[in-house]
Amino acid sequence: MAIGAMIHTFEVQLADVDRGVYEDLTLRLARHPSETDAYMFTRLLAYCLEYEDGIAFTEGVAATDEPAVLVRDLTGRVTAWIEVGAPDATRLHYGSKLADRTAIYTQRDPERVKLQWAGKTIHDADAIVLHSFDTGFVDDAAAALDRRNTLTVSRTEDQLYLEVNGTHLSSAVHENAIR
Structure with missing residues (x-):
């Protein structure tokens, strides 16, 4: 943990109907x-929407050779490389070669995020999905955060319903091809 890092605690009720989680x-x-x-x-949404056995947060922005979230099997092999924000093409290329599956979750405009990858080599780019949310959704949810948080995350038919400390929000979960 970095010096000066602030710890946030989340009590999460997760109901991902689309995946049966x-x-x-x-x-x-x-x-x-x-x-x-x-x-x-x-990062929290990516963790919840990708939740499975073996999932873990990494050091986040401080990690230079790992994504924000990753999934390992029982042998320690990386099975899912999950980036957040606007990772560079080199990280995506590396993660896609290392893991069975690569995904990206962004709080930014997905079209602007994709522009930085134009003309760059990314292994198995056609299989990588860039997930995004309706404009303002993440910012509104982040504004409701405290140090200790209660969160209800419900996903059905790619619609996300969220309650953060009593604030109710919803958004579609958009899937964008990166090429």
């Missing part, structure tokens, strides 16, 4: 001083 989670996230609340919240 129902869990109660207690999560602690360290927000690096250079990390925005929107980025941290997108």
